[in-house]
Each structure stands twice: as structure tokens, then as C-alpha cells.
Amino acid sequence: xxxxxxxxxxxxxxxxxxxxxxxxxxxxxxxxxxxxxxxxxxxxxxxxxxxxxxxxxxxxxxxxxxxxxxxxxxxxxxxxxxxxxxxxxxxxxxxxxxxxxxxxxxxxxxxxxxx
Numbered sequence: 001x002x003x004x005x006x007x008x009x010x011x012x013x014x015x016x017x018x019x020x021x022x023x024x025x026x027x028x029x030x031x032x033x034x035x036x037x038x039x040x041x042x043x044x045x046x047x048x049x050x051x052x053x054x055x056x057x058x059x060x061x062x063x064x065x066x067x068x069x070x071x072x073x074x075x076x077x078x079x080x081x082x083x084x085x086x087x088x089x090x091x092x093x094x095x096x097x098x099x100x101x102x103x104x105x106x107x108x109x110x111x112x113x114x115x
Contacts, residue, residue, distance in 0.1 A: 001104055002026035004096050009109030012086055020081040020109055022096035030054050034072060034079045035099035038092035039108070050099045051079060063089070086113045 008020040020036070035050035049060045049070040058070055067086075072079040079096055093108040 002032075002098060002102055003104060004106035006094060006096055006106050006109040009094060009111045011112040011114065014087055014113055014115050016086050016113070017082070017084045018086065018111060020083065020094055020096075020111075022079045022081075022106070024077050024079070024096070030074060033099040034096060035101070036068075036070060036079070036081045036094060036096050037101065038090075038094045038111075040089075040092040043092075045095070047099075048094070049081060083111070086111075088113045088115045 003025045004022055006020060006022045008018060010018060012018060030053060033050055033052045036048040037045050038048050039045040047061055048064055049068055051058050051070045051072050055072050060068060067084050069082040090111060091113050093110050095105055095108045097105060
């Protein structure tokens with residue numbers, strides 16, 4: 001079973017930046033596409049960004065394209081999300097998981113963007 005531990009969230013003003021980290025454990029890291037998801041207050045969890053197997057491809061939701069960058073460090077079993085030009089609408093709890101996601105969600109990390 002794969003486990004996920006997210007970190008790096010915090011409170012920033014609009015226009016600021018944060019870098020989220022996620023360390024995974026379990027089956028071979030390279031076998032899976034890894035993604036970031038987020039859940040805003042009173043909303044369904046939604047897809048944010050994905051790094052394909054072995055990081056050969058990346059894709060983003062329209063709402064973050066051009067502002068967020070996903071990357072992964074295979075040696076460290078880690079995936080990252082660099083978030084720039086943050087907007088209040090980015091306020092959410094951010095999670096990482098495989099894509100498609102397993103049922104094993106971590107605690108997430110809270111990102112709060114003030115205007």
C-alpha cells in the first residue's frame with residue numbers, strides 16, 4: 001500500500017509563492033503517475049497537476065496552468081508543487097496521490113492565500 005505525507009503549506013498574501021512537498025512510501029515509485037489534488041471549503045476534491053510515470057509528461061488544470069509546476073525526485077520518492085502567483089481561490093488543503101488516486105489519502109497540507 002502506498003502512503004503519502006504532504007508538507008510545505010502555509011499562509012501567504014496574493015501574488016506570493018509556496019513549495020509543497022510530498023514523500024511517498026510503498027510500491028515502486030516509478031511505476032505510478034503522481035498528482036496533486038486540492039479540496040477547497042465546501043467543494044469536492046479536484047485535480048491540480050500530474051507527473052506521468054518516470055516524469056516523462058506533466059499536465060495541469062486550467063486554473064493553475066502557467067502558475068504551478070509539478071516535479072518529482074525519484075531518488076527521494078518525493079513529488080513537489082511549486083506554486084507562484086497565488087490567488088485567494090487557491091486556498092485549499094492540498095494532497096498528493098497516484099493518478100488515478102488510491103484510497104490511501106494523507107493528511108494534506110493547508111494553503112491559505114489572503115487578498
